[in-house]
């Protein structure tokens with residue numbers, strides 16, 4: 001399985017970065033945090049990128065970065081929560097990767113994001129209902145992109161990663 005990448009997608013606060021870090025350590029894989037690379041390149045936080053240039057500009061940066069990442073192998077790519085919403089991005093993800101959708105309940109997501117203000121998409125909708133609505137809007141696209149879906153509520157990161165690796169191995173057989 002060492003030539004393929006693991007591409008983690010899913011709603012904000014679902015645990016993509018935590019799972020990515022764990023997989024990286026446990027399976028000695030390089031990890032790529034898309035949001036972080038974009039912020040470093042732009043020398044700006046994501047809220048500032050949205051404010052200064054608008055959401056489309058940010059989305060184009062995501063698409064560009066995903067294309068670049070196709071030269072990588074055996075890496076875990078932790079996407080931003082909106083990356084899988086563009087069809088062309090999903091096509092890039094699938095070139096060398098298996099797409100893993102992490103899901104969690106709106107309540108759990110809310111508890112994780114409620115005190116953090118770095119997600120412009122949640123401005124004005126940071127309630128369980130607001131999150132639930134946006135999640136429903138995105139569900140179809142997330143599910144269409146996914147090769148594997150892992151439900152994460154009430155599971156430890158090690159359990160999530162074991163499940164994920166088990167499903168990936170089954171897929172490759």
Ligand code: S3P
Pocket residue numbers: 010011012013016035046079080081082083118119120121
């Ligand atoms: C976004 C999710 C964020 C970040 C940006 C937009 C989204 O990433 O890319 O704020 O549209 O869902 P996380 O999922 O890592 O919070």
